[in-house]
Amino acid sequence: MPAAEGPLVVGVDTSTQSTKALVVDAATGRIVASGQAPHTVSSGAGRESDPRQWWDALGEALHQCGDAAREAAAVSIGGQQHGLVTLDARGEPVRPALLWNDVRSAPQARRLIDELGGPKSWAERTGSVPSASFTVTKWSWLAENEPDAVRATKAVRLPHDYLTERLTGEGTTDRGDASGTGWWAAGPETYDEETLARVGLDPALLPRVVRPSEVAGTVRDGHGLPFSKGTLVAAGTGDNAAAALGLGLSPGVPVMSLGTSGTVYAVSQRRPADPTGTVAGFADARGDWLPLACTLNCTLAVDRVATLLNLDREAVEPGTGVTLLPFLDGERTPNLPHSSGLLYGLRHDTTAGQLLQAAYDGAVHSLLGALDLALDADADPSAPLLLIGGGARGAAWQQTVRRLSGRPVQIPEARELVALGAAAQAAGLLTGEDAAAVARRWNTAAGPVLDAVERDDTTLSRITGVLSDAAPLLERNPDSR
Numbered sequence: 001m002p003a004a005e006g007p008l009v010v011g012v013d014t015s016t017q018s019t020k021a022l023v024v025d026a027a028t029g030r031i032v033a034s035g036q037a038p039h040t041v042s043s044g045a046g047r048e049s050d051p052r053q054w055w056d057a058l059g060e061a062l063h064q065c066g067d068a069a070r071e072a073a074a075v076s077i078g079g080q081q082h083g084l085v086t087l088d089a090r091g092e093p094v095r096p097a098l099l100w101n102d103v104r105s106a107p108q109a110r111r112l113i114d115e116l117g118g119p120k121s122w123a124e125r126t127g128s129v130p131s132a133s134f135t136v137t138k139w140s141w142l143a144e145n146e147p148d149a150v151r152a153t154k155a156v157r158l159p160h161d162y163l164t165e166r167l168t169g170e171g172t173t174d175r176g177d178a179s180g181t182g183w184w185a186a187g188p189e190t191y192d193e194e195t196l197a198r199v200g201l202d203p204a205l206l207p208r209v210v211r212p213s214e215v216a217g218t219v220r221d222g223h224g225l226p227f228s229k230g231t232l233v234a235a236g237t238g239d240n241a242a243a244a245l246g247l248g249l250s251p252g253v254p255v256m257s258l259g260t261s262g263t264v265y266a267v268s269q270r271r272p273a274d275p276t277g278t279v280a281g282f283a284d285a286r287g288d289w290l291p292l293a294c295t296l297n298c299t300l301a302v303d304r305v306a307t308l309l310n311l312d313r314e315a316v317e318p319g320t321g322v323t324l325l326p327f328l329d330g331e332r333t334p335n336l337p338h339s340s341g342l343l344y345g346l347r348h349d350t351t352a353g354q355l356l357q358a359a360y361d362g363a364v365h366s367l368l369g370a371l372d373l374a375l376d377a378d379a380d381p382s383a384p385l386l387l388i389g390g391g392a393r394g395a396a397w398q399q400t401v402r403r404l405s406g407r408p409v410q411i412p413e414a415r416e417l418v419a420l421g422a423a424a425q426a427a428g429l430l431t432g433e434d435a436a437a438v439a440r441r442w443n444t445a446a447g448p449v450l451d452a453v454e455r456d457d458t459t460l461s462r463i464t465g466v467l468s469d470a471a472p473l474l475e476r477n478p479d480s481r
Contacts (some may be wrong), residue, residue, distance in 0.1 A: 010075040011423025019057035023068040026427035029442025035064025047425040048096035051111030059143030068384035074426035076234035078242030086136040087155040106143035106337035115351035123273040136182030148179030169205035176241030179283040210235035237285035245422030258391025262298035264371040301326040305359040309352040317353030324358035339474035354436025360400040384410040406455025412447040
């Protein structure tokens with residue numbers, strides 16, 4: 001393997017299912033080494049994970065990187081957003097973390113919206129209208145259901161904060177991840193005292209918000225990882241903000257990420273405030289904004305439908321009118337936390353392949369509807385849509401997005417964009433560059449462009465109509481019957 005041209009940096013992606021680590025040449029963006037290790041997530045009504053597994057997985061992923069990880073001059077961690085990590089006085093988890101896709105706090109979300117002025121007030125205050133995914137609703141759920149755990153909590157962190165703190169010994173976060181909590185005020189960019197008081201959370205329990213490009217700390221002794229003491233640690237950020245860095249996004253370029261969840265977003269220089277709650281007005285990791293919409297059901301939901309039909313995930317056939325809403329885990333966009341999957345239009349001649357295509361269509365329909373709201377009004381509607389995430393490599397996903405969007409679709413060749421974005425953030429500490437500029441220098445967004453095709457407005461309208469008609473049914477809480 002050729003020698004590195006510049007210093008080495010490590011970028012980490014601690015996601016729902018696993019932790020991945022990349023060792024990257026800061027001069028060229030070449031990946032020198034990589035590693036990955038899994039986590040477990042609970043099933044059932046809640047979605048929880050033991051944060052100590054994330055640390056163990058980080059150690060295993062770095063071990064797989066070999067000697068290259070020991071040579072790193074800086075490290076940064078990108079992580080799944082929204083998760084509630086509660087730590088005791090010794091820094092140990094009080095209980096498993098409540099993850100972003102744990103929707104048990106839907107009642108608390110509705111109550112908080114009402115108690116603090118309604119959707120418009122929330123959007124203006126925090127940039128977002130909280131759903132059951134947001135950390136503030138999870139804290140409220142915990143306070144109501146596990147008061148002993150709340151009393152034992154001496155620090156509240158997000159997933160990436162937890163790993164960064166174990167490296168540095170200092171409690172820090174960044175504006176990108178903080179903006180997804182529901183207790184960070186977007187205007188003054190500070191923790192919101194009124195919200196914290198309403199949910200009974202002492203601001204002293206929260207981490208310091210590190211400024212973009214600021215060093216969060218240095219690696220301390222006794223961490224057990226292959227980093228030298230004094231290695232620089234960047235602020236890190238949430239996974240979507242890290243992926244935006246990894247793509248080197250400029251304002252107005254649309255992105256669709258197809259993973260366990262589906263997301264659509266674009267960098268904006270205007271602070272968003274969508275009172276409908278469809279678009280979350282997140283901050284990015286640089287100083288701009290990242291209006292974003294997220295669905296709970298994306299690749300895993302479609303793969304589950306394929307499994308039920310005993311089909312390969314690519315075995316789709318053109319549909320003739322069947323609609324499948326793959327809301328298998330409840331849904332966030334549209335905001336239907338108690339919903340389940342819904343099938344409409346089944347006929348004697350409907351094939352299994354058509355049902356599978358309908359699942360793809362249902363998943364992409366939700367994302368495209370939100371994308372129109374996430375983009376600035378002056379964004380170019382013909383600009384290529386960057387398609388990323390695990391699903392972006394699948395032909396069925398690619399063709400469904402092309403057909404339903406009517407846009408050209410660009411598929412970056414670079415993978416692991418969250419970890420690459422974290423690596424770019426770490427490299428920026430060493431070079432003094434903006435992290436997005438680092439990624440553009442690395443040419444991470446390069447990849448083939450699939451030409452636009454005529455948009456399938458018939459399918460889009462049909463799904464919209466079914467969703468509208470079925471909304472009263474999908475909104476019901478099955479536990480309240």
